[in-house]
Amino acid sequence: MTSFADITTIGVGGEIARFIEPTSRVGVIEAVEDADSRGLPLCVIGGGSNMLVADAPFNGVVVRDARRRITVPDEAAPVENGERIVHVNAEAGCNWDDFVAFTVELGLEGVEGLSGIPGTVGASVVQNIGAYGQEVATTVESVEVWDRRDKKTLDIPAADMGFGYRMSRLKASMYAAPATPAAEFFPSPRYIVLSVTFALRHSPTGTVGYGQLAKALGVEVGDRMETKSIRGEVLRIRAAKGMLEDAGRYANPAMAGTKREDQVAIAIAAQCKAARSAGDAVTTGSSTSNDRADDGTVSPAPDYDRHSCGSFFMNPILTAEAAARLPEDAPRFAATLPDGTPGVKTSAAWLIDHAGFHKGYAVEDGAGEPARASLSTLHTLALTNRGNATAADIAALAKTVQDGVEAAFGVRLVPEPVVVGLDLR
Known part of the structure; x- marks a missing residue:
């Protein structure tokens, strides 16, 4: 029997009562509809990189889209400013880094900075993944979904996707409040992604949009370089931080x-x-x-620093008043609060480290045994399975970090992964 430990990057989680891998668009819709019509818990999973699921059996249906086709539905056409926009469609089950590799191989610019992020194309727009100066939202043209409430397919234009920092209209349908599951749709959103159409630019070069990446490449932020070089350096940096999957x-x-x-x-x-x-x-x-x-x-x-959910906590976006209470040397960046008003984003990794939770930190079990879960030895923002951890071990570590950061700075960190069967509010 398949378990969440088998299909998640952190390698924990209980057995799954029914695991389905539809190979057609109709099959995906039918699998979702069947679970919903029978009132069964439904989890539509991508690459399993952004999930922490409890150790108890999941007595419901897990659907993993087995469609992975990428197509270029139109020819590259010049627009008024001389750029060439290319539309690329990818089915939801396509591995995200496969998609990035495809676009770079095709000579397209727009997602090279998102290289190496584990997961699928479908999950990318739910989470609005971002790294090294890029967010998926900036290249999405439209998202084809199945609306579980109204029982119909929709093509949602990017402007209606509600994209924000690690947020989308899809993800918002899953939560009543931060880290608090909604009553109707959880752990999968109201809108199940079927495919995504991207608008990319035909160019062998891309913009280096992030300071750390620019420094590693020996250029300035805003300079242009070959997309292949940007992808290669992003993969190298992510590997050095343990932020690639095993x-x-x-x-x-x-x-x-x-x-x-x-x-x-x-x-x-x-x-x-x-x-x-x-x-x-x-x-x-x-x-x-x-x-x-x-x-x-x-x-x-096994590289246990890679056995994680990636970044476990989101960078907090605070009001100006709350940000003013942080130490003077705490990172501060202009951001927008969920209500649309100006805010200040700070670094979750900085808060964790300065609250006393350094790389490799683990909760002592009192028995002198090696830690089964710890912060990564390379990056304080990743919680890792050291080989035989349970979901309860990961959750205990997460709560310890949350409580410690809140006691030190008055900020409650919110998990980035979808947390199923555990309370990490």
Whole structure:
């Protein structure tokens, strides 16, 4: 029986009563409709990178869209300013980084800064993923969805998607308040993504829009570079922070076929190379090797810093008054509050570290055993499964961090992942 531990990047969660992988658009709609008509809990999952699910069995239906086709429905056409806009459509089940790789290979600009983010195209617009100066919202033209309430398909233009910081109209339908599930639609939104159409620019170069990335590339923010170079450097930075998924997860039968084989091989080779540089082992079958990593048959030793949900807490957006109560050296960025008024965004990672929770922090179990869950040894914003953690272990660590940050700074951190069966308010 498939469990959430099998299909999530953090590797925890209980067994699933019914796991379905529809291979057609109609099949996705029918699977969702069947669960809703029978009043069963429904979880539509993508790459499993943004979920923390309780250890108890999930007595409902989990749907994972097995459609992964990417198409270019129109020819590149020049617009008035001489740019060439290309529309690219991707089915919801398409692996997100496969999509990014496809666009870069095609010579398109717009999502190269989002390289390496685990998950699927469908999940990308629910969460409005963002990194290194880009957000998915800036390239979305429209989102095709199934409306579970009105029982019909819709094409939602980007302007009506309610995109905000890690927010969308879709995600908003799941919550009554921050980290508080809505009564009707949870853990899946009212609108189930079927496909996404992106408007990208035909260009071999992209804009470097983030300071850390610009520094690593040796350029200034706003400079242009080859999209392939930007993608490569983003992947390198994310790997150094442990913010890539463990490529070894695709050896799990439950994950087979969910990512392009060539991209899996590239990721495994890169991870094995990093492991060798660190003096760790890589495995080939039942043996261990430190010198074979490029043929796609070698698996890296588990990298527990990658066994996470990615960034676990959202960067808080505060009122000016609340931000003024933070220490003078706390990061501050102009932002917009959920009600549309001006606010101040600060860094969750900074708050965590300055509240005393440093890289590698773990909750002591009192028995002297190695920690089963800890903050990443590379990044304070990631909570990690050190190999045998339970969802309860991750939740206990999350609550400890939340309570400590609130006691130190009066700010309650809100989880970024969808949290099912656990209370992390």
